[in-house]
Amino acid sequence: MCPKNASYYGNRAATLMMLGKFREALGDAQQSVRLDDSFVRGHLREGKCHLSLGNAMAACRSYQRALELDHKNAQAQQEFKNANAVMEYEKIAETDFEKRDFRKVVFCMDRALEFAPACHRFKILKAECLAMLGRYPEAQSVASDILRMDSTNADALYVRGLCLYYEDCIEKAVQFFVQALRMAPDHEKACVACRNAKALKAKKEDGNKAFKEGNYKLAYELYTEALGIDPNNIKTNAKLYCNRGTVNSKLRKLDDAIEDCTQAVKLDDTYIKAYLRRAQCYMDTEQYEEAVRDYEKVYQTEKTKEHKQLLKNAQLELKKSKRKDYYKILGVDKNASEDEIKKAYRKRALMHHPDRHSGASAEVQKEEEKKFKEVGEAFTILSDPKKKTRYDSGQDLDEEGMNMGDFDANNIFKAFFGGPGGFSFEASGPGNFFFQFG
Numbered sequence: 001m002c003p004k005n006a007s008y009y010g011n012r013a014a015t016l017m018m019l020g021k022f023r024e025a026l027g028d029a030q031q032s033v034r035l036d037d038s039f040v041r042g043h044l045r046e047g048k049c050h051l052s053l054g055n056a057m058a059a060c061r062s063y064q065r066a067l068e069l070d071h072k073n074a075q076a077q078q079e080f081k082n083a084n085a086v087m088e089y090e091k092i093a094e095t096d097f098e099k100r101d102f103r104k105v106v107f108c109m110d111r112a113l114e115f116a117p118a119c120h121r122f123k124i125l126k127a128e129c130l131a132m133l134g135r136y137p138e139a140q141s142v143a144s145d146i147l148r149m150d151s152t153n154a155d156a157l158y159v160r161g162l163c164l165y166y167e168d169c170i171e172k173a174v175q176f177f178v179q180a181l182r183m184a185p186d187h188e189k190a191c192v193a194c195r196n197a198k199a200l201k202a203k204k205e206d207g208n209k210a211f212k213e214g215n216y217k218l219a220y221e222l223y224t225e226a227l228g229i230d231p232n233n234i235k236t237n238a239k240l241y242c243n244r245g246t247v248n249s250k251l252r253k254l255d256d257a258i259e260d261c262t263q264a265v266k267l268d269d270t271y272i273k274a275y276l277r278r279a280q281c282y283m284d285t286e287q288y289e290e291a292v293r294d295y296e297k298v299y300q301t302e303k304t305k306e307h308k309q310l311l312k313n314a315q316l317e318l319k320k321s322k323r324k325d326y327y328k329i330l331g332v333d334k335n336a337s338e339d340e341i342k343k344a345y346r347k348r349a350l351m352h353h354p355d356r357h358s359g360a361s362a363e364v365q366k367e368e369e370k371k372f373k374e375v376g377e378a379f380t381i382l383s384d385p386k387k388k389t390r391y392d393s394g395q396d397l398d399e400e401g402m403n404m405g406d407f408d409a410n411n412i413f414k415a416f417f418g419g420p421g422g423f424s425f426e427a428s429g430p431g432n433f434f435f436q437f438g
Contacts, residue, residue, distance in 0.1 A: 006036035022052040022118045054119025056086040082115045102129035124155040136163045154184035168235040170201045196230045220247045238268035257281045288318035316394045326378035345379040376412040
C-alpha cells in the first residue's frame with residue numbers, strides 16, 4: 001500500500017529480528033536506508049543484522065554511518081565497539097587455529113557468538129574445534145542445529161562426518177564427507193578427511209586380515225602405515241596401537257608390545273582391551289606389580305568375574321615373586337620333573353659346598369655358604385610334593401610346621417650323598433678340587 005515508506009521497512013526489519021530471522025531482516029533494513037539514507041534506526045538495524053550474521057566489518061560501516069548522522073547516539077557507539085570486538089575475536093581465533101590451540105578458538109567463538117548468535121561460520125569453527133578436542137556430543141549438537149535450518153550446509157555436513165570419523169565410525173563418516181562434497185565439490189577439508197578415512201579403513205582392514213592369516217610381519221607393517229595416516233584420529237589410532245601390540249606379543253617382542261599398549265592408553269585412557277593386553281605382557285615378563293596395577297584399573301572399570309580372577313592371579317604371582325625363587329636357585333624350569341630337580345641339586349650343591357671354597361677369601365666363603373644354604377632350602381621344598389604344591393600355589397610355607405629356619409643344609413647334603421663319610425673334597429692343584437666318594 002505504501003512501498004516507498006522507509007519506516008515500514010524498518011519496522012518490519014525490527015519484527016523479523018525479534019523472530020531471529022536476521023537474513024530476511026537485513027534485506028528490509030537495507031531497503032529502508034536505500035529509501036532514506038538519513039534514517040538512523042535503519043542503519044542501526046542494518047548493522048545489527050550484519051553483526052548477528054557474523055559480518056562485523058559491514059556492521060562497522062553501518063554504525064559509522066549512523067554516527068555520522070547522530071554522533072552522540074549511544075546505541076551506535078556501543079554496537080560499533082561490539083563489532084570491533086568480534087573482528088578481534090575472529091583474528092585471534094584464526095591465529096590460534098593455525099597453532100592448533102583449539103580451546104582458545106572455542107573461547108573466542110563463544111565470545112563472538114554473544115554478539116553474532118546467527119553466524120553459522122562461527123558455529124562451524126567452534127564445532128570443528130570441539131571435535132578436535134574430543135568433545136564430540138557438543139560438536140554434533142552444533143552441527144545438527146545448523147543442518148536443521150539448512151540441510152545442504154557443506155560445512156555442517158563436514159563437521160558431522162568429522163565427529164563420526166574421530167569416534168572410529170569411519171564408514172558413516174565417509175557418507176557425510178561425500179554428501180558435503182556433493183554440496184561443495186571444492187570443500188578442501190572434506191576432501192582431505194574423506195581421503196584419510198578411506199585410506200585408514202583400508203589399511204586397518206588389511207592389517208586385520210594379515211593378522212587372522214597369521215602373517216604377523218605384514219600385519220605389523222600395515223598397522224604401522226595406518227598409524228601414519230592421521231595422528232589426530234585418537235580413537236582409531238589407539239586401536240591400531242593395541243592391534244600392533246598384539247602382533248608384537250605374537251612375535252614375542254614383549255617390550256615393544258608393552259610400549260604399543262602404553263601409547264594406546266595414552267590416547268584413550270578408557271581402552272580396556274589395551275590395559276588387558278599390556279597386563280598380560282607384564283605377566284609374561286614377570287613385571288607383576290605393573291600387571292596388578294593394570295588389572296586393578298580394569299576391574300574398577302568393569303567388575304566382571306573374569307577380570308576379578310585375572311587380578312587375583314596377578315596378585316598371587318606378585319606375592320610369589322617376592323619370595324625366593326627356588327626354581328631359579330636350582331636352575332630348573334617350573335615344570336621340572338623330580339629327577340631333574342635331583343640332578344640340579346647335585347650339581348649346585350657340589351658347586352657351592354663350603355669345603356670346595358676353603359681356600360678362598362672370607363668374603364667369597366661367606367657368599368658361597370649362603371648359596372649352598374639356599375640350594376639346600378630349594379631342594380627341601382621342591383623335592384617334597386606337599387611343600388612344592390604349597391609353594392607353587394603361593395601359600396605361606398611357615399604354616400603347618402614348614403618353618404624354613406629349622407633345616408640344616410649340611411644334613412640335607414649328607415643325606416643326599418649317602419650319609420657321613422660318603423664323600424670328601426680333595427685338592428688336585430691350586431684352586432682345583434675333585435670329589436671322592438666312599
